[in-house]
Amino acid sequence: MVASIHPSLFDRMVKLRRDLHRHPELSREEHRTTDRLVSELERLGLECQRPLDTGLVAEIPGASDAPTVAIRADIDALPIHEETGLPYASDVPGVMHACGHDAHAAMLVGAAELLMSRPEPPPAPIRLIFQPAEELGIGARSMIEAGVLDGVGAIFGGHVDRHYPTGTVVAVSGPVNASTDGFRISISGQQGHAARPHETVDAVVAGSLIVMAVQTIVSREIDPTHPSVVSIGRFEAGTASNVIAGTAVLSGTIRAQEPAVRAHLHRSISRICESVGQLHEADIQLEIEEGTPPLVNQGPMVEVARRAASEALGPERVRTMVRGANMGGEDFSWYLQEVPGCYVRLGARLADSAGYPAHSSRFQIDEAVLPAGAAWLAEVAVQGGRELATGMVDDLEAAGRAS
Template identity: 60%
Template sequence: MTGLDSKLFEQIVSFRRELHAEPELSWHEYKTSDRIAAFLDQLGIPCKRGVAGTGIVANLPGKHDHLPYVALRADMDALPIQEETGLPFSSQVPGVMHACGHDGHTSMLLGAAALLAQEKDRPAPIRFLFQPAEETGKGAKKMIEDGALENVALIFGGHLDRHFPAGTVAVTDGPVNASTDQFHIKIHGQGGHAARPHEAIDSVVVGSLLVMALQTIVSREVNPAHPSVVTVGHFEAGTASNVIASSAQLDGSIRAQEQSVRESLHRSIERIARSIGELHNAVIDVTIDLGTPPLSNPPDTAELAREAVRNSLGEEALRKLEIANMGGEDFAYYMEQIPGCYVRFGSVLAGKEGFPAHSSRFDFDEQALNVGATYYHAVGLAAGRRLLAQGE
């Protein structure tokens, strides 16, 4: 495998461990940003700080600077989790942990920056995006608002994935992440004495019917070939055992891998809530908060990513997603603006297979850092060659 030499790999591993020991929550990645800027400065790559608050944008010129940029993105925030890995470089910040691999994402992109800085023939200019607050689902949108995609034609990103062995990259056409919307339903009934239900409108009964009815949306209204989820995660009502609740609150999550299904789920939730309210003479208010959109790879840019994997890591390194991933990823906001591809870096660590991302014991195989850096280097060049060919 080409990629980082032993000295640079050691640097990248050391950098990752430093980040891991001092994780920072979304919108507060100050020390992380300082470290990234210092590393880029050592590489001779100028950067703009303060993008989206703590984010960084760094530009590397290409041989043909009339071409638009190829962007490579890494997220850098941690999670409010108390670490229990027992690693010698465990988090030193109580209640905060890099439990989703963003320390790895940042480190592999810096490795790619080092490789690309050494590259004598960069067809198109490269832009490195170090993004805050992915865990909030809002960091990418703020980066875009602050101009991170100006004059960018293609964008590439990825995520560590324990479902694949280290040394592999999963590249998939079509859906790779789901939308992450939330719904909030307020039921207004009529309170009363438990002994005289005929004088009341029982919000618990109405809410219970609503919970069950919502479960029929995915099972009976959505094509089984299109993965989607409607989950009621919170149901609150009542104050005492002998009092009929006058109101109830339901909150939940909506997930879909396609925009048309996403919109259909919204309409179904509103329709069912309205109908049950009319059935029981209750007033029901529905609010849907939009989260990240679905993330889907266009076939042509996915093939470009596969080409980069084949050329740099070999055909045997290629994998694809075999099952639907219903997690969200705010990289989707970039892909709403410009084409690109989002991949998964195999990173399963022996003995840690049972600890998924967002677990207090999550860890990954650090060989994935070399794989990620190698891939980003290769795809940055491949994308530049495509832009050059299109320009000619």
């Protein structure tokens, strides 16, 4: 076993994870999941609060009144029909834990058990956040609006990752996940007879020009060492082959790892829409729906995350990223907009399923990630608290010297 965790705790985590796996629930519908987690935490003597309809928060008191350290797991599943053939595969047709959030929830319960069994209270209070609706990119924000970051000085979390060996923790400064914005372009031209194009404003031609022009934003305007994506996934127009379309709607997604690149992509799409509108005398409206911000680890809490991994799992298990940051989104980024912290990858490579990525109907993880993840979460909560408590002492001493 990777982390030195009592076999009975490992068994409990596996049992819990498999139960959640068998009964997956979609974002904002995690009622059974929440009830199950509450009963697990109450068994440990923890009091739970439910700031939203689903999801929960529980608090472990600390030895000082330093700011709270939050550790977070997401708990929702995806609208995917499971095809793993596992004995504990989903009982719910069309719904599957295909991103590993079942494992995240089980690890956080495991971390709670480790923290509660410590002989002394942790240096600072610890808040366990079991967050709903990560897959919609809205859960973190809703939890923040409900006050879960009140009094929090640092936050940590992690995601299982099949690209890294089980038991390793990848904690790095810099971008980890991309921003995920959506956009919709509505083109309004002039419909007419396909044989009399000069009497029309062709929305298909204007739309096609937009599709081609946006390809040059990433390839010709953005520094190639700063990954970004603009994709148009949908182009709707026209009613008949002999009618020139008067309207068209295009929609797509924008991804970037840095706030400045994200802003550049927004500006360029807008500029292209405006120019094509002028060129074709079409009315073109652009709506950008802002999603999660880029997830960027920075500051001293990254070092705290690495130190905790080294303490909990051994220095050889602390890794840096061998692949670039993930262009997928992760709504943990909302927390990092508010408080310092670090989001890590938790290696969970299963030799024979390496070909199936997250969000696939055959996605699987190595369950030996559970003790490793739990050990890291518990340790980072303690180390983070120590950092915050020491910071407070430093602040007091500085204030004392000043007076």
